[in-house]
Amino acid sequence: MEQAKKMNMKEKYNTMTGDLAWDFSYKTEAEIFPLSDFEGIKIEDWSKWQDPFRLTMDAYWKYQGEKERKLYAVIDAFGQNNAHLGVTDARYINALKIFLTAVTPLEYGAHRGFAMTGRAFPGVGAQVASQMQSIDELRHAQTQLHTISQYNKYFDGLHDPFHMFDRTWYLSVPKSYFEDALSAGPFEFITAISFSFEYVLTNLLFMPFMSGAAYNGDMATVNFGFSAQSDESRHMTLGLEVIKFMLEQHPDNLPIIQRWIDKYFWRGYRLLGIVGMMMDYMLPKRVMSWKEGWEMYFEQNGKMLFDDLARYGITMPKFWEQSVEEKEHLTHQLWLTFYSYGHAAAFHTWIPDDSELDWLSEKYPVTFDKYYRPRLVYLREQEKAGKRFYNPSLPQLCQTCQIPMVYTDPKNPTKRVYRETTYKGDKFHFCSDACKEIFEHEPEKMSQAWLPPHQIFQGNCGGATIPDVLKYYHFTENDGGEFLHSRDNANWNMWKGLTPDEEAA
């Protein structure tokens, strides 16, 4: 028998992907891939797309099937052993409430967004990479639901996450962030999510939640976090490959991509403020402070990454210095905000105990004792006197990031930042120069934002009073407010046989 010339791995993988496509002749490429060029990104040659994993579907199934078997074995065991009682204390569950209502819907959004790019890009390599990430993201949403399902049976605030995501004032922060990307074209979406989010910022999302879970006895969450890790490393690699590919294809792509990087860095950073607040205030056993996390994952690792991209002309995202200047203030201001709007949130808030306040003093030596500790101590005294503070008004939100306008100027920490601009006769308000600039670049799009307070005033959220609105959100009387008075706390003490005093000690 004649010995045929065998293909190498790369050629073989190409027969499994790129070679499946053909030269269209009955329809044009523009008819079949109509969304591929309206954003101005120029791709000369899709065949230059290099898949770093060369994963065929049979290998994908084999590998992922193995992981799912292990993952669900642990979830099953978790449900059978009342393992929800193994966490440090019931305050920890509030981190999970934020995760399920704010992060799990984003996993789902990523699933759909990558389905869109998986259909929109004209190159098979980019299609397949998108589609695999799409189905991975479905996995993440579903494994999170299946894990947290057990907690939902015993704790409040987890019972209606997707209804809440579509409506609630603070969940419009993640919702609008992701919809900004989903409503853009395929290249902007993949830059936003694969690069700016997965590659630059994802460590700051996953490290706090997963290490937080490990430190706080939540082995179920650790389990899905670990299981998702190998998916994440594929996604991060894709994020970098995507950026390099676009930059190598045409010099005109650089300014467009830089602007997307700037925008989604800033919006992602604003979103992560909520995670930072969780790290500093909500984990009974702390992993690291927000400030330490930002220094390690952004100022050091992120800087290295951008140094590496300098040869393509990419620079550090605009306004990154601002994020560094704010790092000693951010989480305290946010926690105080959520504390005062605690009656309108689906998680509990509280004042840290003395040892926790000491930890914060140590981690934030420049700001905490000076600006924040006295306020927290005062609020605690008020609570003890039966005067738990709640702010009865509606917060004003930043038009872009939709965080309440509470951030101060780091150079003058008692002065809140107010920026505004006028578009088509209407005034719009911003928390920062960065948010204002994002708006001014795309005023038509950004002015459309569904701002919860405005919607409440316009009567679109169930009524004019707070109880009406909470009903519209499907919040029950047990979902929000002070942790000390919560059903979660009462049940926890009962289950653990603790009196409230022992618990607090």
Next chain:
Amino acid sequence: MQVDIKSLSIKPLRNTFDQVARFTGNDKSASRYLEATIGVQPEINFHYQPLWSKNRSIYDKDNTVIVMNDWYRLLDPRQYYYGAWTITRSKQQDAAERNFSFVEKRNMLTTLPADLREKIINVFVPIRHMEYAANLNNTYMSAYGYGVSITQAASMCAMDRLGIAQYITRIGLMLDGNSGDALKTSKAAWQNNPAWQPMRQLTENMLTTKDWFELFVAQNLVLDGLMYPLMYQSFSDLTSASGQTSFVMMTEFMSEWYEEHVRWVDSVIKVAAAESESNNVQIGKWLQKWRTEILQVLQPLAQEALGGAAQVSLDAAVAQLSARTTKSGVN
């Protein structure tokens, strides 16, 4: 103090998520499938008008003319959420791997009779391009469809089709000891042979179909419903009649997959058609339109693959499809 938690009776506050309880009408503990599926997609209060559409939201019921009161009712009878799907496929790929190495070890493909080998290269292997189009079509349904029940199943179907395209590619590679020549010949047939051109034209047309539910009918119900019986039943029978078992072995994944695919597709059609008279009429119209076109473009291919048995095989495929759509209640 050590508290024996097992001695305490810890009563759950609720048994499932509210969105699932609303769907089933009760708060009984729910299956993994339902908890992974029901109500997960955002529905209202979208922030920005998509730059890619002047008049649609990110998720929009109007992306099809089919109307459902509750899109979540298009449930998957296989109850596939990601975990159930991927575990099932991982077992099937294990079996496929064993079949492929069995055939490879015995050089069963390189010793095929020349005429059968030619036929496989020219009429069967080009189907990898159709499977690639099926991958894009199902990705489209997953991207622009409504409600997780159908969109997640479309997403899995898209990945299945990529897997099938890759299995066919492997068959193509095995036909010539990995030189890639058979794949080149087969792709040239798809691109230029007169028998393939009507099908290629139809495939390109399908890739520009805008209504995702119409695409579901065209691709998953009609095209698959005629092409799979033709290839994996009639053509497969023909290869085994000549004493060759290799083709049957190497396409076992596809045959098994198709049986399962039919269960999903028929169930979706049944629920959508039963929803309203207008849905039923619309699905019937699409069915007729695509069946007529697809039958026409299949003629020359059936001829080439099956020769004298072409008409009988096509008739059998049409009968199978009619039986299915009648059972699904499409008028």
